[in-house]
Amino acid sequence: MENHRSRLAVLSNLTRHSLDNCALFVQTCLLCAGDGGSDGLCTACRADLAPLPAAHCPICADTAPAGLPCPHCRRRRPAFDTLHAPFIYAWPLNALIHAFKYGRRLDMAHALSSLFAREAPDGPVRPDLVVPVPLFAARLAERGFNQSLELARAFAVRMAAPLDDTLCVRVRNTPPQARLERAERARNVADVFVVKRAVTGLAVAIIDDVATSGATLDALAAALKKQGAHRVDAWVLARVFYSKT
Template sequence: MFNFGRAILNYCSSLRQHALPPLCLLCSAHARCGNLCAGCRSDLPHLPVERCPKCAAPSRAAEVCGACLAHPPAFDRVLAPCAYAFPLDRLIQSFKYGGKLAAAPALADLMWPVVSAEAAPDLIVPMPLGAQRLRERGFNQSLELARLLAARMDVPLARAACARVRDAAPQSALPWKERDANVRGAFVCTADVRGYAIAVVDDVLTTGATLNELSRVLYRAGAVRVTGWVAARTLAPEH
């Protein structure tokens, strides 16, 4: 008997095979596979192998960096594949501020080798966005990344475990030294996370002040390990 549904499926898959290759999210050249062309992929600002085991900043002989020695962060460590630099910064900005959601799988792909090399967490938590910021942007970029990584790793996603209760001034508008105070008291954890190893997903790590504050809240709620997973970390002279 003629299977109409199967015929449509076959037709669709043959269309897909003959479709043009996808376009690179950064330069619109044809990308052979994934969402980035080979040129842009090789231009990605990968972090050096020798980096601080706490905050992933480049460090000599992979020792704990001066900033982490002076002010030990609350989080266990940060896993990041790249520096927040050209051309990745453009991709992240178009994702976050331009609503280019197609960037999410490309960023999650970039994070995958780094985050899957470690022991899987018990729970994945997206960095919460304040209500006002969420209204302006229409989506939480960290949740989009967390959702993809949680599905791929088969780890539960706790999208509402934490909330941002105070919309602080944008961290990027503040001098680095004031960022700690700016995020103090910004988060609450409403889930029972006692005994859980947690990965907090965010797009970019700057000073680490925001991740540090959320980690404090999660540890206070009983988490046993908090790791930050980010697509990129800034390389600032202060760090």
């Protein structure tokens, strides 16, 4: 517990640093302030990240017996073909993502994107195109950056695939999914994405920071398939194990 409080205190203190200290975050562990690696975490803190268990749905990566689709995916398969995540959305990764996303911590982008690119599992096919989940223009202006784009840059390099952050547009400023109950999430993002040009026959990888119900990824994948995508696979840094009953 004491170690947990110490890490929280360090993370809180780090939020007060400016972008001028960007180099520090690459070399110093974001959690314990010890010597960190290229992903911003020391060996001990990196070992605390909770990997996605083997027992997960092969479609949406939620809790399910290994190799078997979850009840939700059996009732209605999402538009994306598979969802991949290296980690569970749990301490300490959830604290890092929250600071990055809502604390406007762009200085953490290199660390988290390096972690994502290294640990993200391979998919069944190599993508022809990498697309970040877009933010609504007003929210992008408020935050100053799109966290999904920062992750997608490193992922595209790893996959040796082109990145296109202009292909998809979010046309409505919807309430954040994190504030909604499961049943509201799909309605919240219905028809919220527009794909500006055809992607006929392409295998597209869509990238986001966190998946909870998968509704946002489902909606974006549906829009891409309407424009001819042959396959859409989703990758996120962390997966919330979310009840779909």
